[in-house]
Amino acid sequence: xxxxxxxxxxxxxxxxxxxxxxxxxxxxxxxxxxxxxxxxxxxxxxxxxxxxxxxxxxxxxxxxxxxxxxxxxxxxxxxxxxxxxxxxxxxxxxxxxxxxxxxxxxxxxxxxxxxxxxxxxxxxxxxxxxxxxxxxxxxxxxxxxxxxxxxxxxxxxxxxxxxxxxxxxxxxxxxxxxxxxxxxxxxxxxxxxxxxxxxxxxxxxxxxxxxxxxxxxxxxxxxxxxxxxxxxxxxxxxxxxxxxxxxxxxxxxxxxxxxxxxxxxxxxxxxxxxxxxxxxxxxxxxxxxxxxxxxxxxxxxxxxxxxxxxxxxxxxxxxxxx
Numbered sequence: 001x002x003x004x005x006x007x008x009x010x011x012x013x014x015x016x017x018x019x020x021x022x023x024x025x026x027x028x029x030x031x032x033x034x035x036x037x038x039x040x041x042x043x044x045x046x047x048x049x050x051x052x053x054x055x056x057x058x059x060x061x062x063x064x065x066x067x068x069x070x071x072x073x074x075x076x077x078x079x080x081x082x083x084x085x086x087x088x089x090x091x092x093x094x095x096x097x098x099x100x101x102x103x104x105x106x107x108x109x110x111x112x113x114x115x116x117x118x119x120x121x122x123x124x125x126x127x128x129x130x131x132x133x134x135x136x137x138x139x140x141x142x143x144x145x146x147x148x149x150x151x152x153x154x155x156x157x158x159x160x161x162x163x164x165x166x167x168x169x170x171x172x173x174x175x176x177x178x179x180x181x182x183x184x185x186x187x188x189x190x191x192x193x194x195x196x197x198x199x200x201x202x203x204x205x206x207x208x209x210x211x212x213x214x215x216x217x218x219x220x221x222x223x224x225x226x227x228x229x230x231x232x233x234x235x236x237x238x239x240x241x242x243x244x245x246x247x248x249x250x251x252x253x254x255x256x257x258x259x260x261x262x263x264x265x266x267x268x269x270x271x272x273x274x275x276x277x278x279x280x281x282x283x284x285x286x287x288x289x290x291x292x293x294x295x296x297x298x299x300x301x302x303x304x305x306x307x308x309x310x311x312x313x314x315x316x317x318x319x320x321x322x
Contacts, residue, residue, distance in 0.1 A: 002078040002079060004078070005081035005082070005113065006069060006081070006082050006111065006112045007081055007082065007083040007084070007113050007188075008065075008084050008085075008089055008093070008112065009083070009084070009085040009089075009185075010086070010089040010090040010093060010115065011086070011088075011089065011116065012087060012155070013087045013090070013128060014119060014124055015119050015174040017056065017087050018054055018205040019199070019205075020085065020182070021048050021054050021055075022049065022198075022199040023182055023185065023196045023198055024038050024048070024057070025038075025044070025045040025048035025049050026048070026198070027196045028045070030191070034189070034195075035079055035081060036080070036083050037072065037076055037081065037082050038083045039057060039058075039072060040057055041058045041063060041068060042054075042055065042056065042057055042058065042059055044056070048199075051199035051240070052237050053205045053233060056084070056086030056088075056089075057083075057085055058089075059086065059088070060086065060089060060092045060097070065084065065089065065097075065098070066097075069082065083189075090158060093158070094158045094161055105165055105166060105167055106165060106166055112167050112168065113168045113169075113188075114167055114168065114169045115170045115172070115185075115188050116155075116158065116171055116172075117171075117174040117177075118155055118172075118173055118174065118276065118278065119174040119175050120173070120175040120279050121149070121151070121152055121261040121264075121265065122258065122261070122280065122286060124151060125151075126207070126246055126247065127207050128149075128151070129145045129247060130208050130213060131207075133208075133213055133217055133220065135232070137225035137226075138220060139220040139221050141247075142247040142249050143249055143250065146249075146253065146256075152268045153264060155268055156267060156271060159171065160271060171272055171273055171276050172184050172276055173275075173277070207244035208232065208235070208244055209243075209244060209245045209300075209305075210245045210248065210291065211300050211301045211305070212231075212232070212235055213245075214299050215309070230316070231309065234309075235305065235308055235309070238308050239305065242302070242305070245291075247291075248291045248293040254286060254290060258281070258286060261278075261280045262280045265277075
C-alpha cells in the first residue's frame, strides 16, 4: 500500500503565513499538476487570491486534522499528496489531539512532512504583540506583553515532539528568508523555482503604525476582539504598503527582555538547524529602533489612514441609522 504524503505548513504565527496562503490559493492548478491537492475547507480562496487576510485552508477547531485527512484519503488517488496550511496547526500538532495522526506516522501509514517557520524573538515579539492588539482585543503595553512571551520555549517543545514521533520536519528562520519565502516553499514541496504564483499585494496582514496601534487599543478597551474587523482589517487590507513601526518601550524593559531571550534561545538553538538559529541583538543596536513611550510625537496619521478610518466609522453609523 502506498503511503499518503501529507504536507503541513504550520506557521507559526507572524511568519508570513497569510502571504504564503495567498500563494497556495493562487497556485492551486500548479500544485495539482505536481500531484499536490490543496483543498479549500474554509471557503477562503477568493480572499486569499485577492491578497486579503486569511487563516489557511483548514480550521482544526471546526474539522480536526485527522478527520480531514481521512475524508480526503477516501476520494483521492493514492499518489496524490495533500497540503494543509494554518497557523493553528503549530499548537494542534503539539497537543493531545494530534496523537492519532502521529501514531499513523509511527505505523508508516502516512508520510508526514511538516514545515515550520520560526522568527528571531525581538522581531517576532513586536509583530505578535501588534497582532494580538489587531485581532485579539489586547490593550496591554508592549512591555507588559513581553512578560509573557514564551514562543522559543514552544518551538523547543514542538521540535522535540515532532522528532520523537519520527516526523520529517523542516525549520526555516523567517528573519533570514522573508524576501524569498516562496522559494523556501518550493524547495520544501519539490517544485521548480518560481513555480508558485504571488499575489499583487506582496504584503499581506501587515503590522501597524504606532498611531494605528494606539487607536486600536482604545477601541479594544470598549469592544475587545470585536474591534479587529472594525479598525485594523480595513487599514491593513486597504493600505497594505504603509510602513509599520516598532512600539514604544523603555530601555530598562527592553534590556530585561533581551537578557531573558539570550538565555532561553541557547536551549532552543540546540534543536534548530545551525543555519536557522535564533539571534538576539545587542541592547544598543536594538534600543535605537524603538521610540520612547514619553515621546510627544509618537502618534501620527496620514490622510489616507484618516480617510479609511472615517469611511469605516461613517458606514457603520449609516447602517445603524438605517
